[in-house]
Amino acid sequence: MRTLYSLCAAAALLLPVPSAAAAPHTYTVVIDKMKFGPVPAQLHPGDSILWVNRDFLRHSATAADHSFDVDLPAGAKVKMVVKAKGRINFVCRYHPGMRGVLNVQ
């Protein structure tokens, strides 16, 4: 019986804590020298992205599917909440050669 309790206790420790797993995260994406920096590999609805524009130029983070359009004047930091799952291509609408992809799972 004691062994069974021990096994149950060990199993409980291995289970993810629901509240911790659901806690949203904030990730930072830096724009510097006309490029978007790395985006988070693990991104879920409810998480946030803090866009940080380190350039002296005005940029934007604009989704191809129109799900977001964040204006980023020089030096700006703007936080946005990721809403829906999906693979979202984004560009700077002022400099369309700057691009990236958010993979929301």
Added chain:
Amino acid sequence: MKLTFALPAALLVMAAPAMAAAGPTDPQIAHIAYTAGSIDIAAGKQALARSHNKAVRGFAEEMVRDHKAVNDKALALVKKLHVTPEDNATSQALTKGAAAERAKLAKLSGAAFDREYVNNEVAYHKTVNGALENTLIPSAKNGELKSLLETGLTLFREHLAHAEMIAKGLT
């Protein structure tokens, strides 16, 4: 358009080898970069005053905004580095060519103006980007100046792609 632009383009090419012996100095590079930006800001303002084409006006606004941002950054940098930009043959060639182009554009209106402005922007960015890539960036000694020029080149390549896209729509 091609004739008026051929002059500064040729002079730019001629000036570059002359400087290449010793290479343009940082004060000369700063002057060339600032002059090139000022020319495009002026051209953008001229387009905003004369063009009614939405795409052309959007492009002109982008040129004024971006080149002003680069020039403001360049001014702050030379001040910080205690560098005085030095006038030179390349800057003078650019200014001379720009004056001729400005006079030519002043005589045009409507679609003719739009075509001339955008086609010249394509040629101008090709010339300036070539000078940045082949002469100015390799010659820059100061790391911050070099970095600014590199960011500028990335930006101006965007401008060139945008101008070429608009030019296709105008033909």
